[in-house]
Amino acid sequence: MTELMTLQNVSVHFPVRGALPFLKKGEIQAVSNVSLSIHRGEIFGIVGESGCGKTTLASTMVGMIKPTAGQVLFEGVDLNSLPRDEFKKTRRRMQMIFQDPFSSLNPRFNVYQIVSEPMFIRGEDDEETMKARVAELLEMVGLSAGDMYRYPSDFSGGQRQRIGIARAISLNPSFLVCDEPVSALDVSIHAQILNLLLELQEKLNLTYVFISHNLADVKKLCDRLAVMYLGKIMESGDSDKIFAQPLHPYTQALMAAVLDINFSEQKETEILPGDTPSPINPPPGCRFWQRCPKAMRGCKAIPPEYVEVEQDHFVACRLVNGFPDQDMPEGYDQPLVRLKTVRGR
Amino acid sequence: MGEGRVMEQVLKLRNLKVVFPTDYGLIRAVEGVDLDIYHRECVALVGESGSGKSVTSQAVMRLLDSPPALIRVDTLEFAGQDLTQLTEQQMQEIRGKEMAMIFQDAMTSLNPVMTVGKQIDEVYRRHYGDSKQAAREKTVKNLELIGIPEPKERANAFPHQLSGGMRQRVLLAMAFACMPKLIIADEPTTALDVTIQAQVLKTLRGMQRGCGTSLLLVTHDLSVVASTADRVYVMYAGKIVEKAPVKDLFTAPHHPYTVGLMAAVPRLSDEKKKFTQIPGTVPSPIDKPSGCYFHPRCTYATERCRREMPRLTPMGPDREVRCFHPLSVGRNGHD
């Protein structure tokens, strides 16, 4: 399998203007030193809680955000070093589907206008060609050509998401980022959209990045994945390996937090204490230490390295990778004593 | 449940109907809903978007504006009182003190320019006539109980200075302030992250048991129901389609819609690259299908289902299902 997209030490920082009095001036480290590779033809998952930098990372992949540092390579070429024309051309091969099917479509455009817009922008001006293509796309996503002149408000959430998908695939992209495409949808529709994405992948030879906070979806859908926390990757690599043996305490906590509907299996689970800390001027050390049930004293000060612990399975955790041998303060590998953990049903 | 239950009824709702007249036609949001909630139990009202959950719960608290809503109800009894006979002023006294509500979006239910401590103090001052100091003492104790670290300091924070999970806890603290008989929580954890959701649900459930409150939990999330509720009402297109104790519902769902919903919830133990779906979409509230509202999406639908609306029919202790062809335990296997 070849690599389609490679991120090398990518960071995205946003300045904080200090407009809000309770915030100290500084910067938001939305994405911090992320390296990963996405293989051609796979579904790559990005999981993590709100604000951990998933959307920012994905926007960087498709060239919507320029990284503060590091490189984004698409088919081996640094996206941000391309001349303008080339950049535009390459960008067309990457598309994004958004979470909210209600606000991501322009309510004043009809379906034909929405779906054909990318073609129009590219310079297509033959009405008949575009109509035929839109009809074809609508059929492909499970709508009908007859829906062409209706408006977004006439459609349900799931149908609007289908319109968004039709638009995203209109220019035959090879790389599609789906940013929480089903989070806003009902469960019964949820599965329909994910099945559609799978079907299109096969038909059109697509590579997906699938962003989600639902681990169960990611497990079912993705070949490889990255677990993010506060702008950093905690664990990444082969999905089967990670789910068979999650090594990072955060991945383990996320898995434990998936409420199961198998009633007989309702179990006492460890609930992760505390809140997600702010990404503004994050502390040194492991970004997860404040909530980590297994943190050691050294985790507070020394950030873990991101290490490949087995083939295609990366982990950033001192529990797994150990501390450096030298210059360690006394008791660095002793457990950190803190708030009691809450227990759940 | 069964014999063991103290049959003290907190809420009795019979035949609630709510319609909204609009330019496009009549929206039948709630069509004849019955609801019973007993002392100390957690009842879940679960259904997909637009099924009428919020409208039902708002009608119970008499919070629905009419107009635009047209409301009809045969019985609305709360702790033995007929709520339909009360004036708005009497209702206001009940709300907050005997019945409280927790909404999904803490940011819009809290006053942005008042410290959260002060907002909880207000509840004590209004309902018990407490002094400023006495109220604050109770507030701090309450915040501590709900799991807010450094409650004394946090009481002086404004809503925007707290995280989403923390704000939701403040709402819980406010709702439990007067030890109400009933709390209605409308999607209380939907906006929260998974790990925070687990914390807040745990706290909610713990407080509810500790305080002896009854809870009506409104949600679209079956996994929340499985981990929290005692009894469940499943709603579809404005009607209750199944009612059951939580264990019975999850081990042997009877209504084809319930069965489909459960199959559609992704699980960590599932097969890869395949999602079980329910075909079709929820009907438009203006143009509902003939017969059983679920028939266009139902694998078991027959001619009768297309023609006639099934009634909510008893199926064993504490269970009811609205379907001509309910799935028995034996038939569950093949879907």
Ligand SMILES: Nc1ncnc2c1ncn2[C@@H]1O[C@H](COP(=O)(O)OP(=O)(O)OP(=O)(O)O)[C@@H](O)[C@H]1O
């Ligand atoms: N344009 C921006 N300017 C300043 N800060 C930003 C900007 N975009 C994102 N951020 C901040 O960067 C962090 C990461 O945001 P991002 O939207 O990538 O998170 P996310 O993981 O997609 O979250 P969610 O699950 O809520 O969508 C957040 O703290 C966010 O507030």
Ligand SMILES: Nc1ncnc2c1ncn2[C@@H]1O[C@H](COP(=O)(O)OP(=O)(O)OP(=O)(O)O)[C@@H](O)[C@H]1O
């Ligand atoms: N003020 C209103 N005017 C017109 N229609 C309304 C009004 N309020 C609710 N409805 C309609 O009543 C129906 C039921 O709405 P309700 O808010 O109870 O759904 P819900 O089950 O709570 O859904 P959700 O999960 O999306 O919150 C919907 O079709 C909705 O559009």
Ligand code: SF4
């Ligand atoms: S009544 Fe008929 S259509 Fe409705 S759920 Fe039962 S079998 Fe399906």
Ligand SMILES: [Mg+2]
């Ligand atoms: Mg996002």
Ligand SMILES: [Mg+2]
């Ligand atoms: Mg609602």
